Amino acid sequence: MGVEKLVITLAGISFNARLETEKAPATCAAFLKHLPFRNKAIHVRWSGQAVWIPLGDLQFGVGYENATCYPAPGEVVLYPGGVSETEILLAYGRVAFASMAGPLAGNHFLTITSNLDKLPELGTKVLWEGAQEISFERV
Numbered sequence: 001m002g003v004e005k006l007v008i009t010l011a012g013i014s015f016n017a018r019l020e021t022e023k024a025p026a027t028c029a030a031f032l033k034h035l036p037f038r039n040k041a042i043h044v045r046w047s048g049q050a051v052w053i054p055l056g057d058l059q060f061g062v063g064y065e066n067a068t069c070y071p072a073p074g075e076v077v078l079y080p081g082g083v084s085e086t087e088i089l090l091a092y093g094r095v096a097f098a099s100m101a102g103p104l105a106g107n108h109f110l111t112i113t114s115n116l117d118k119l120p121e122l123g124t125k126v127l128w129e130g131a132q133e134i135s136f137e138r139v
Contacts, residue, residue, distance in 0.1 A: 004028070005139040008076075008112065010041060010051070010090070010122055011132035016114040016139070017076070023066040027078050027109040030060040035138055040131040041090065043123070046100065049073075049093025051126045053134065055086040067105035069097045074116050077106030090134075092119035110136075 004019040019028045031037070041051040050071070062080050071077050071091040079087045084099035089106055097104045112119070126132050 004032075005113075006035075006110065007137050007139055008090075008110075008134065009137075010134045011125055013115065013118055013122060015112045015116075015118075017110050017112045017136075020066060020109050020111060024107050024109040026062045026065055027060070027080075027107040030062050031078065031109060031136075032138075034060075035136060037136040039134055041126060041134040042131045043127040044089065044095075046098040047089065048095045049120075049123055050089050050091045050095045050097075051123060051132075051134075052090070053088040055088065057081075058086050060086065062107065064105060064107060066108045068108050069103050069105050071095050071097065071106070071108060073119055074112035075108050076110035076112070077108050079104055079106040092123035 006017045008015045021028045039053045044050045044052050076090045083101040
């Protein structure tokens with residue numbers, strides 16, 4: 001089977017993305033069950049240059065795998081819950097993933113592969129204009 005790809009659309013701009021099935025197989029499988037996934041992305045509070053989707057008590061049923069506190073621009077992580085609520089974070093610049101409870105590690109399960117140059121502009125849009133529509137869909 002080839003590399004599974006998704007399209008992420010944030011504030012009307014689409015990005016191709018690659019699932020990290022070898023590094024985070026359980027997270028990828030759990031996320032795929034929720035597709036198509038639609039929500040709103042807001043700017044992070046404590047983590048730096050990223051947008052996030054707060055998911056409250058939603059459970060994906062996964063533990064930690066391929067976890068990082070420092071996702072690179074274009075990396076998408078799933079925090080499976082614990083000391084903070086479940087959330088998805090999309091880095092557009094420098095990030096030190098955290099919550100009011102302190103540092104967090106999220107499962108890097110998805111990597112944006114196109115339009116990376118548009119991410120900072122979208123991050124600024126979310127920061128200054130507020131919540132934006134985001135969707136994740138299979139190609």
